Amino acid sequence: MSDRIEIRFAGFGGQGIALMGRLVGEVISLHEKGKQSVMTQSYGPESRGGASSCDVVIDTQVIDYPKSTEFDYFVVMSEEAYHKYVPLLKKGGIMFVEENLVTLDDQAKKASKIFKLPATAIAESLGSRLYANIAMLGFVCANTDLFSEEAFIQVMKAKVRARFIEKNLTAFEKGKNHK
Amino acid sequence: MSDNKENTPMVNTGEYFTSGNLAVAEGSLAAGCKFFGGYPITPSSEVAEHMSIKLPQTKGHFVQFEDEIASIASILGASWGGWKSMTATSGPGYSLMLENIGLGIMTETPCVIVNVQRGGPSTGLPTLVGQQDIQQARWGSHGDYEIIALSPNSVQECFDLAITAFNLAEEYRVPVTILMDETIGHMSEKLIIPEKEKIKIVNRKKPTNEADGHLPYKADEDLIPPMAVAGEGYNVITTGLTHDERGYPALDADAQKILLTRLLDKIRKNKDKIIKLEEYMLDDSEFVIVSFGISSRAAKGAVNLARKKGLKVGYLRLITVWPFPDEQINQIAEKVKAIFITEINSGQVTREVKRAVEGKTEVHGLLKLGGAIHTPAEIVEEIERRTK
Structure with a gap:
């Protein structure tokens, strides 16, 4: 039996969308026993401001097709990305939404759960909106069984530049504790 | 160096x-x-x-x-x-x-x-x-x-x-x-x-004979000449012109035949050693998808999806694209109703498969022209459509 799970992260260039996928992909691939993951990303010349997305596919078996076709989880950080990708959300799927940047409409009704986080505001309270992606991942970690906090922090410490670690850890914590 | x-x-x-x-x-x-x-x-x-x-x-x-x-x-x-x-x-x-x-x-x-x-x-x-x-x-x-x-x-x-x-x-x-x-x-x-x-590492053969009178393009029985490089004492000579065993230009039909036959044969005669393929669910399959590179990931997904629907689809992946596995594909053609090729071009491997099967079975290219990869679902849909 396949235990395939598809996650799409989406927002605009500059929010660190690809980093979200890379971190989650690595945590699952290298630290979650018995699970494999593949990360693919939209790739283009528009790095800032344009639409950006990436997929993480998780399975207990070898992953054949590396991209999402019907997301189980949709983590969305911009209005444009919401409208572009929400049709591909699985009925009964779970959404994580940057609540100040995305206005939901009827299409969101097919989600079984919608978690809302003011990720950018949390990040700005720490001095830069750059931490919004990690705050969102703290929120995802707390509300799903996708990956463990310990493994995530281990990977983040190895992947994120030393001078940004402290703030990112705080952002993760704040996202995790948000009710 | x-x-x-x-x-x-x-x-x-x-x-x-x-x-x-x-x-x-x-x-x-x-x-x-x-x-x-x-x-x-x-x-x-x-x-x-x-x-x-x-x-x-x-x-x-x-x-x-x-x-x-x-x-x-x-x-x-x-x-x-x-x-x-x-x-x-x-x-x-x-x-x-x-x-x-x-x-x-x-x-x-x-x-x-x-x-x-x-x-x-x-x-x-x-x-x-x-x-x-x-x-x-x-x-x-x-x-x-x-x-x-x-x-x-x-x-x-x-x-x-x-x-x-x-x-x-x-x-x-x-x-x-x-x-x-x-x-x-x-x-x-x-x-x-x-x-x-x-990790298995292969290094080029080196000459073992005397440097004096060394023939840099004289092949061994395996059709491959040992290769000395600059600074090892051997005469090192390279030319794009047709050449003899000394590496000297030899611009005539005989020298061309000798050299080119060897250059072709050193690969052709070792095809079986060079060609690597991956097979999946081939044994009982009625339809086979031939693919390679990223398209093969969608193809394998399509095989799994097709099997769930009861379609007997198998898969052959070209790990080695060249030399082309003519014989292996020809043998598969004898046993199946159709071969499908998933590739992101207008039919470049499809053309080779058609050549290799010699008309023994139907061949269909499931082609994309660039910018996106196939999805397993669309491959299965296409197979269902063409085999009804």
Whole structure:
């Protein structure tokens, strides 16, 4: 039996969308026993401001097709990305939404759960909106069984530049504790 | 230059979550690559970037040249200097390299060319996937020749096939192309780099006779001449002209026949050793999907999906694209109702499959023209539609 799970992260260039996928992909691939993951990303010349997305596919078996076709989880950080990708959300799927940047409409009704986080505001309270992606991942970690906090922090410490670690850890914590 | 101490491969044993482009670079280092000459181009640039960081740490050398023509020339020269050498590019750069790939074939120069394919022709789709350089890898340079081209479909295989590519280049004295694509190059998966001792490395044969009177193009029984490089005391001579065993130009039909027959046969007669295929669910299959590279990931997904629907679909993956597995495909054709090919081009492998099956079964190309990969569902839909 396949235990395939598809996650799409989406927002605009500059929010660190690809980093979200890379971190989650690595945590699952290298630290979650018995699970494999593949990360693919939209790739283009528009790095800032344009639409950006990436997929993480998780399975207990070898992953054949590396991209999402019907997301189980949709983590969305911009209005444009919401409208572009929400049709591909699985009925009964779970959404994580940057609540100040995305206005939901009827299409969101097919989600079984919608978690809302003011990720950018949390990040700005720490001095830069750059931490919004990690705050969102703290929120995802707390509300799903996708990956463990310990493994995530281990990977983040190895992947994120030393001078940004402290703030990112705080952002993760704040996202995790948000009710 | 050919100091053996400098030829120690760099192996970063361990588990990583990384991209195909970085994996192919790491595999090349593990194979003992000591020289990269290139001109960065999307979507292959990360290969050059990674080699520019890693080669100087291993007494290797990285040079960014003014263009791809100089880049390919440099890796041929580096190989004759005793270094395992490579370059990485994409379609437009590969086009520029083709003339000197022919020089590499004629001078029997071991080297590796990575082509991370994007959509073409011309500048085409710089940041998006394509598989349109398959026939170009086979026939792009002028004249008759046989070539080896490999096509990885995972991050792990980018690493593994980089080693295979260097080993084949060294064994058969021929430029080997690794046909990747944008999606494989940029996608991240787990990569396991084994311990150095577990990696099989092949090095070119060296002459053992007296340097005096050495014939640099006199082949052994295996049709491959031992290769001395500059500085080892042997006469080193290279020319793009048709040449005799001494390496001297010999511009007549007899010399041409002798040389070209050997250049063709050293690959043709070893096809069985060179060709690698992956089979999946083939035994009872009524329909077979032939695929390679990123398209094969969708094809395998389609096989799994089709089986759930009760369709007997199997899969054959070309790990080696060139030389082409004519016999293996011909044998499959005898047993199945139809063969489908998934590829991101207008039918380049489909054409080869049609040739190989000799009319024994139906052949359908399920083709995309670049910019996106197939989905398993659309492949299955297409198979259902065409087999009703």
